[in-house]
Amino acid sequence: MRPSSLHLESRCIHGGQHPEPVTGAVMPPIFTSSTFIQESPGVHKGFEYSRSHNATRFAFERCVANLESSGLDEAAERTCGGFAFASGLAATSTALELLDHASPLVCMDDVYGGTFRLLSRVRVRSAGLHPTYLDLTDPSLLEKHLAKNKAGMVWVETPTNPTLKVVDLSSIAAICRAHGAISVCDNTFATPMLQRPLELGFDMVMHSATKYIGGHSDVVGGVLVTRRADLAEKLRFLQNAVGSVMGPFDAYLALRGAKTLxxxxxxxxxxxxxxxxxxxxxxxxxxxxxxxxxxxxxxxxxxxxxxxxxxxxxxxxxxxxxxxxxxxxxxxxxxxxxxxxxxxxxxxxxxxxxxxxxxxxxxxxxxxxxxxxxxxxxxxxxxxxxxxxxxxxxxxxxxxx
Ligand SMILES: Cc1ncc(COP(=O)(O)O)c(C=O)c1O
Missing domain, CATH: 3.90.1150.10 (Aspartate Aminotransferase, domain 1)
Structure with missing residues (x-):
């Protein structure tokens, strides 16, 4: 049975998972090695260096990609539409690297304080980004804004932290598509169990895995998932190039948590x-x-x-x-x-x-x-x-x- 044909509770446990090929271990081992042997320069088993390739992290990435209905996850043995980072904010930072210097973007007015801080106090200065904060519970505000202004990305949180505003994801996704803006939803509060923005037309989902996905307040982590192969390619590059990856011990804990989500x-x-x-x-x-x-x-x-x-x-x-x-x-x-x-x-x-x-x-x-x-x-x-x-x-x- 293909994992994507299973109910979500079963996908928490089996989504994107395969027994470890050498020993048959049902749970992925914690691969601590920072580097991997090469038979000849450039000839290896697909694993070169642990920032770029780590099998424990890949197992967690495949699980969340499957839960978020990336659709890119089943095709590739190794990695997929999911990318795990050292924290939720590290995931957000890497997502923002998709934008060119001085890009305009739209952000929901009520977002996690750290997301606001990263945008307004770091990326405005270091990357020249131009965020506009809008109350996206009214999609017409976005439509009006994008009719007159460009935006490389639209960042949504729903329900929002902390005032629990709810955003109509299908409407926002359609508006973003019409205006060529990358739509991203911070799905930390709802989790893929309740809401899957990619199924509603969003390009990307972000999670603080520190929260429900990890679920036990014992790990800090973040994930990005996309259904778009072009964005997956860029994120794979950025995850390695920027380097704020989730470590293998954290990936193990986060995956263990996700099983009971x-x-x-x-x-x-x-x-x-x-x-x-x-x-x-x-x-x-x-x-x-x-x-x-x-x-x-x-x-x-x-x-x-x-x-x-x-x-x-x-x-x-x-x-x-x-x-x-x-x-x-x-x-x-x-x-x-x-x-x-x-x-x-x-x-x-x-x-x-x-x-x-x-x-x-x-x-x-x-x-x-x-x-x-x-x-x-x-x-x-x-x-x-x-x-x-x-x-x-x-x-x-x-x-x-
Ligand atoms: C909705 C939301 N997004 C992102 C973050 C940032 O995640 P992290 O703390 O894992 O960096 C948080 C943290 O509280 C959050 O609540």
């Missing part, structure tokens, strides 16, 4: 829905933002676009606004215990954080205010603990507010 996402989604509904009724909570709630402005779109086994599924991230101010947020965050107060998300353990002070501190205060990243805004990453224990923990924290 299907199971974990089911639990993240059901628990997050239950918690969001519970939070909505809590008197200390002013607002709950979760794409699964009917009150979410793009709920209908999310229900169509984010699906697990053909049923709507909205992910494990919830954002809330508390009543009060920064003091109330601090008291809440200091008094939850199962939810660990820490940056990051997507692990088996629940995490909670304050974006204005923590993950999005690099977004200027003015932009944060415009986006609604207020002092009372708290972001929850719902883990896979028993949901009753998580609700009890939140209830305790809120009782101290």
């Amino acid at each position: 299907g199971l974990r996402m089911q639990r993240h989604c059901t628990s997050a829905m239950q918690i969001a509904q519970w939070l909505q009724k809590h008197p200390k909570v002013a607002k709950v933002i979760y794409p699964g709630l009917a009150t979410h402005p793009q709920h209908a779109l999310a229900a169509k676009q984010m699906r697990l086994n053909d049923a709507p599924a909205f992910g494990g991230m919830i954002t809330i606004l508390l009543k009060g101010g920064l003091d109330e947020s601090r008291r809440f965050l200091e008094n939850v215990h199962l939810f660990a107060l820490a940056e990051s998300l997507g692990g088996v353990e629940s995490l909670i954080e304050h974006p204005a002070i923590m993950t999005h501190a690099s977004v200027p205060a003015e932009s944060r205010a415009k986006l609604g990243i207020l002092d009372t805004l708290v972001r929850l990453s719902v883990g896979i603990e028993h949901v009753d224990d998580l609700i009890r923990d939140l209830d305790h924290g809120l009782s101290k507010v």
Whole structure:
């Protein structure tokens, strides 16, 4: 059976995987060798130097490429439409290398703070890039912008970090195609279990594998996947030429994590829905933002676009606004215990954080205010603990507010 004909849960385990040819090992060994023997100059087994070729990394790259429906993965034994990097930001940096110096690009207005920082504080200076930030929940804004301006790339996140805006991927992909812009979706929050942008016409997907794909908060990594052979060729070159590759130990951990992505996402989604509904009724909570709630402005779109086994599924991230101010947020965050107060998300353990002070501190205060990243805004990453224990923990924290 071709792995691509399997259900996604099975592809998490078998997608792009082959037993190791020498020993038949079912799980790929961690190939630590930095270099590989050549019989004669240029005559080798396809492996020269580990930055360019590493079989453990290739196994992970094939897995994610398969999950994201790259379509390029089955053809090649070695690598495919997937490219793994040392972090999510290393993946983003390499994707930006597809652009020529001084290129204009469009970026979703609400993105991970580090993506914003890389664009606005590094690449504007070092590569002369010209980013324009737009609220792409309204695709007509992109259409209007591209009618008058060029853009080499359009960078989308959906659901966004941290305000969980949902972008219509099919519409954005069609507009990008019509205007010749490379469309990239940061799919970290939804994961390929819920949403596969390449199937909706996107050119590329990016992941912080540090999050749901790795899933255990014990590895930092990133991945790019493309369905376009021309972009795959360029990314293969750039991955090696820029050199911020994922190491073999990390690739092993990330692949091990990816095998349970299907199971974990089911639990993240059901628990997050239950918690969001519970939070909505809590008197200390002013607002709950979760794409699964009917009150979410793009709920209908999310229900169509984010699906697990053909049923709507909205992910494990919830954002809330508390009543009060920064003091109330601090008291809440200091008094939850199962939810660990820490940056990051997507692990088996629940995490909670304050974006204005923590993950999005690099977004200027003015932009944060415009986006609604207020002092009372708290972001929850719902883990896979028993949901009753998580609700009890939140209830305790809120009782101290
Ligand atoms: C949505 C999103 N994209 C990208 C990144 C960057 O990934 P990394 O931390 O692995 O560099 C993060 C990190 O939090 C993120 O949340």
